[in-house]
Amino acid sequence: xxxxxxxxxxxxxxxxxxxxxxxxxxxxxxxxxxxxxxxxxxxxxxxxxxxxxxxxxxxxxxxxxxxxxxxxxxxxxxxxxxxxxxxxxxxxxxxxxxxxxxxxxxxxxxxxxxxxxxxxxxxxxxxxxxxxxxxxxxxxxxxxxxxxxxxxxxxxxxxxxxxxxxxxxxxxxxxxxxxxxxxxxxxxxxxxxxxxxxxxxxxxxxxxxxx
Amino acid sequence: xxxxxxxxxxxxxxxxxxxxxxxxxxxxxxxxxxxxxxxxxxxxxxxxxxxxxxxxxxxxxxxxxxxxxxxxxxxxxxxxxxxxxxxxxxxxxxxxxxxxxxxxxxxxxxxxxxxxxxxxxxxxxxxxxxxxxxxxxxxxxxxxxxxxxxxxxxxxxxxxxxxxxxxxxxxxxxxxxxxxxxxxxxxxxxxxxxxxxxxxxxxxxxxxxxx
Numbered sequence: 001x002x003x004x005x006x007x008x009x010x011x012x013x014x015x016x017x018x019x020x021x022x023x024x025x026x027x028x029x030x031x032x033x034x035x036x037x038x039x040x041x042x043x044x045x046x047x048x049x050x051x052x053x054x055x056x057x058x059x060x061x062x063x064x065x066x067x068x069x070x071x072x073x074x075x076x077x078x079x080x081x082x083x084x085x086x087x088x089x090x091x092x093x094x095x096x097x098x099x100x101x102x103x104x105x106x107x108x109x110x111x112x113x114x115x116x117x118x119x120x121x122x123x124x125x126x127x128x129x130x131x132x133x134x135x136x137x138x139x140x141x142x143x144x145x146x147x148x149x150x151x152x153x154x155x156x157x158x159x160x161x162x163x164x165x166x167x168x169x170x171x172x173x174x175x176x177x178x179x180x181x182x183x184x185x186x187x188x189x190x191x192x193x194x195x196x197x198x199x200x201x202x203x204x205x206x207x208x209x210x211x
Numbered sequence: 212x213x214x215x216x217x218x219x220x221x222x223x224x225x226x227x228x229x230x231x232x233x234x235x236x237x238x239x240x241x242x243x244x245x246x247x248x249x250x251x252x253x254x255x256x257x258x259x260x261x262x263x264x265x266x267x268x269x270x271x272x273x274x275x276x277x278x279x280x281x282x283x284x285x286x287x288x289x290x291x292x293x294x295x296x297x298x299x300x301x302x303x304x305x306x307x308x309x310x311x312x313x314x315x316x317x318x319x320x321x322x323x324x325x326x327x328x329x330x331x332x333x334x335x336x337x338x339x340x341x342x343x344x345x346x347x348x349x350x351x352x353x354x355x356x357x358x359x360x361x362x363x364x365x366x367x368x369x370x371x372x373x374x375x376x377x378x379x380x381x382x383x384x385x386x387x388x389x390x391x392x393x394x395x396x397x398x399x400x401x402x403x404x405x406x407x408x409x410x411x412x413x414x415x416x417x418x419x420x421x422x
Contacts, residue, residue: 022280070314
């Protein structure tokens with residue numbers, strides 16, 4: 001039984017003469033040699049989501065896995081460039097990223113999505129979009145004091161000065177996951193150790209196989 | 212020189228400690244053994260877009276290429292389920308599909324997008340989003356009389372009866388491409404021959420290599 005529930009090809013059978021020629025998600029996975037899945041990195045700004053996601057992506061790529069990263073750079077300037085930062089747009093931002101993640105998983109890829117995604121309800125919405133077991137929540141758990149010290153983009157400074165409103169962790173809530181599949185403490189581990197923690201989870205759960 | 216122009220990782224260098232670990236589009240393509248590209252199928256309802264796209268997808272998959280299909284089934288019910296069929300929503304529908312195609316191409320896949328996409332301006336918009344040479348327009352050129360005979364979903368019948376308004380080819384224009392990279396006449400060729408025409412184009416242009 002395929003775990004895929006949201007994307008079916010049944011509906012188009014009426015206009016596809018060669019319907020039997022369609023490549024199934026299972027065939028794409030077999031071709032790739034691993035399962036499709038989304039690693040959904042969530043955490044504060046400066047927590048290390050992108051850094052760990054890039055390290056995981058590199059390790060998976062070096063193993064021959066088919067991967068991709070979705071982050072602010074390739075989504076906010078493209079697909080979601082019409083969206084702002086009010087509540088409605090933030091929900092729509094995460095919804096679209098979830099739908100795109102689902103397409104990538106359907107294509108058999110392992111996609112690393114690295115967005116703050118501070119609200120439990122939004123992350124639950126994305127989880128519900130994905131086939132069961134293919135949504136892997138990765139909580140990048142870094143104390144805000146450390147994030148603020150790092151402040152790679154100077155955003156905390158601006159938020160403290162009141163120049164940015166609704167900044168997660170300052171004047172907008174970050175709702176931590178209570179049952180993330182993977183819980184990473186970047187303040188206590190090297191980037192490499194953090195990435196290996198993710199790889200080990202994927203090995204243990206047969207999403208990828210040992211080299 | 213990478214042909215990629217719209218997606219860069221430069222902007223995030225400030226918050227990526229291991230920036231050098233990022234996997235580049237060229238590395239993903241090397242790993243896959245072929246270029247990323249979008250085959251943008253355009254044509255009337257019933258022209259055979261999905262049929263030919265599925266046949267091409269199957270042939271590419273059988274060669275070991277990493278592929279995916281974007282069509283109404285997996286886009287309209289997911290990413291674009293908030294959009295209707297008025298002019299503004301139709302443009303936004305194509306824009307999002309173009310942006311998602313761009314992400315797949317950036318990930319190194321060959322994506323077959325099968326949508327009527329009747330307007331020259333909308334297809335030009337998508338072409339402009341993609342790296343040069345990675346947007347391949349595939350005109351599925353089937354006379355409307357044949358499409359209407361096939362009428363796989365009974366939509367022409369409904370349009371003629373006035374039950375569907377703004378139906379492409381009946382009371383809404385289809386603007387045929389004047390310089391599509393691939394021009395396919397489904398009324399004169401078998402589905403297999405149509406698909407091989409696409410494969411041959413990709414071989415001739417070094418998007419894929421001979422087995």
